[in-house]
Amino acid sequence: MQRCRFATVPAFVAALLSVAEGALAQADSPDLFAPSRTSLLGDAGGLRPGLARVGIALILTDINEAFGNLAGGIKRGAAYQGLSTLTLQLDTQKAFGWGGGLFNISGLQIRGHNFSQFHVGDLQTTSGIAATPTTRLWEAWYQQQIVDGKLDVRVGLQSLDQEFMTSTGSAVFLNTMMGWPMLPSADLYAGGASYPLSSLGVRLKAQQGAFTVLGGVFQDNPPGGPFANDGQLRGSSRWGGNFNLRTGALFIGEIQYAHNPPSVGAPNAPAAQSGLPGTYKLGFWYDTAGYPDQRFDTRGVSLANPASSGIARTDRGNFSLYAVADQTIWQPDPEQPMALAVFLRPMIA
Known part of the structure; x- marks a missing residue:
């Protein structure tokens, strides 16, 4: 490709x-x-x-x-x-008869x-x-489906932008923030576990009818450096081998609702029900690690004050709430891919 x-x-x-x-x-x-x-x-x-x-x-x-x-x-x-990008995947059912597994x-x-x-x-x-130009490891995980595929667990090195906060509408555009948004990029250590970075963690996914629930806990600082340093230039961080577990934990969860989804396996097929397809998501994340205050130094003096030490105090309670909406508003022929859709992705932190 x-x-x-x-x-x-x-x-x-x-x-x-x-x-x-x-x-x-x-x-x-x-x-x-x-x-x-x-x-x-x-x-x-x-x-x-x-x-x-x-x-x-x-x-x-x-x-x-x-x-x-x-x-x-x-x-x-x-x-x-x-x-x-080179990806290798192993279906454990075909490889050695273990159903529902994927490396x-x-x-x-x-x-x-x-x-x-x-x-x-x-x-x-x-x-x-x-x-940063380099050759690096990106993701390395194992996923196991249980309960007839309605629940699956994924363990290992994961990039959160592959499943969380995603929008099919925004993915059409070129700008970076149409993928992993600006808010977590500025508010998480090193911009968060998104391309080209990834973090060790566990993710659970449950599906029932039109609803899907995602939840996970991940290491919050992929390169292990200071808050604003992505660490791509140094040692094992450059090739993706720094599995940092020393900073904090990032908890993230998301609930999704798919309205009139296309037929399974046929993204351009007519919806199973009458009406235009849409997907709506609500989510949150919370980081347990400390982060630098944007206004005050360690003595409580404004960082803008010439008398300030210039060293930001450490705060806790870094969290965010977000929503994603993708809705098709016009599709003259359900048998054809031509359609008009809108998307919205508001966030607060």
Whole structure:
């Protein structure tokens, strides 16, 4: 699979040309382990079909971007950014007869020049793949389904942006914050356990009818450094091998309601009920670790006061509430993918 994006960005506006399937999302599929004829490298000379017969899925994606800044920002110029993702998954039922199990491991090869950092200077970065160039481990987890698939448990190294706070509507757009939002990026250690970072933890998922509940506890500081330091430049943090357990715990939960969902396994198929499809989510997160106060130093003096020590006091009780809404509002033909949809993702912290 290959995705190419070419855009001109005057200040904060981008135009997108994209030819691809989804790259970062690891969505479930009923034919996940079937031989692929549409993925990058096709059947890889027979390797993919051979692996699929024993329950192994080889998933390879590649994204390449070129951006140019004609006016405004930090300076004019252009930059290239690229990301290759390799994922291996093992279906334990096909591999050795253990039903409902799935092993997953993935790695990232990040390259190029950070366009936003050197040319634009925006908080909500232009590219969704911008990160320190490196080759690193991303996710490594085991998932087990129980109760006829209505409940599953996932344990291991996980990137929270793959399941929590997601919006199908926002995923269409290029800006980074259309994936993992700005609020947790600014309010959690190192921006939280989102691409290209991940954290050790446990996640539970329960499904009943139109409702889905997600909940988990994760290590809150993937690189293990100071609050605002993502640590991608140092040692094991750079290649994803720093499994920090020394800072605090991040508790996160989300309840989802799917209204008139498409038929299972057919995202463009007519809804099982009459009406247009929509998904609504409510969630929260709470971090047990201390975090630097934004207003006062360790003596209670305003950080803006020249007499301040400049060292922020440590506070506790870092939490957030959020909601996500995706709703199709116009679809002339349920048999066709053409539709008009809206999305909303408000948050407070």
